[in-house]
Amino acid sequence: MATMIGWGMQEQRWRKGPWTPEEDKLLSEYVSLHGEGRWSSVARSAGLNRSGKSCRLRWVNYLRPGLKRGQLTPQEEGIIIELHAIWGNKWSTIARYLPGRTDNEIKNYWRTHFKKKEKSSQKQEKRKQQILKQKQQQQQLQLQLQQQQQVQQPQEHDIKTVFSQAETSTEEMSETHGIRQQMILKNPNSEDQCMPKMYQDFASWFDTVGDDGLSSGLWNFADDYTVAWMRQVCATN
DNA sequence: AAAGAGACCAACCGCTCCTTT
C-alpha cells in the first residue's frame, strides 16, 4: 500500500497492529531462508506490508525459536532483581542472562510487578507525612485551647477528665477496635497530656498496620476518634 | 449478571548508536 505524495513520489503506508498467522508464516519462512538482519528488505522480499522495525520486533519477541512461554520462575525473578540493581533499565543486557526471555518480556514484567510496589511505597510515605502533619495540627490546636483557658481563667480543669469524658463517648467505638487500652494518658503535665498514646505512637503504629490497615478502616476510625475527642474538648471549654 | 479496576502483553514510537558509502 503506497500513497502518492507528489511528482510521482510515493509514501509507504506500512500495516500496523496485531500480526496475522499468515504474516507470521511469511516472516518465519523468510528468516529461515535468509537469516536475521536486512529487516527493511523483508517487506519487499517476503511480501509483507510491514516496516523493517515491525518485522524485527515480531521475530525477536515472538517468532524466534527457543523462546520460553508462560510465567517467569522465581529463579528468573531473582536474577532480574539482582541484575536490575546492577544495570538498571538495561533490559536487553538483563535478557542475555535469561535464555528464552526477551527484553520486552522482562521490561513488561518489571513494570507490572515492581513498579506498583515502588508506587505503593511512595503512597505510604505520603500517608506518613499526612499523619505527622495532622498530629502537629492537633498539638497546635490543643496548645491554643490551653492558652485560651489561661487567658479566660477558667475553672480548675483537668485535661485528664476531659479526655476520660471523650473516651466514654467513644467507648463503644474504641472497644470494638480493641485498642482502648492504648488510650492511656502519659504524664499529665507533659505536652502530650492531651494526646492519647495511640497518637503518640502513631508513626510506629502506622508501620505495623501498613497501607492495608489504613485503607480497611483503621484510618477512618482514627479520624472519627479525633473528631469525637476534639468535639468533647471544645464542648467542655 | 454487569460494570469497573487492575494485570498482562504485544506492538508502536522516538531516540541513539553503528555501519556503510
Added chain:
DNA sequence: GAAAGGAGCGGTTGGTCTCTT
C-alpha cells in the same frame, strides 16, 4: 570526515483478559 540508512534499545500505548465489587 560527513551523511544516510539500518539496527537496537527503552519508554509508552492500547487491547484483551481476569478479578472484584
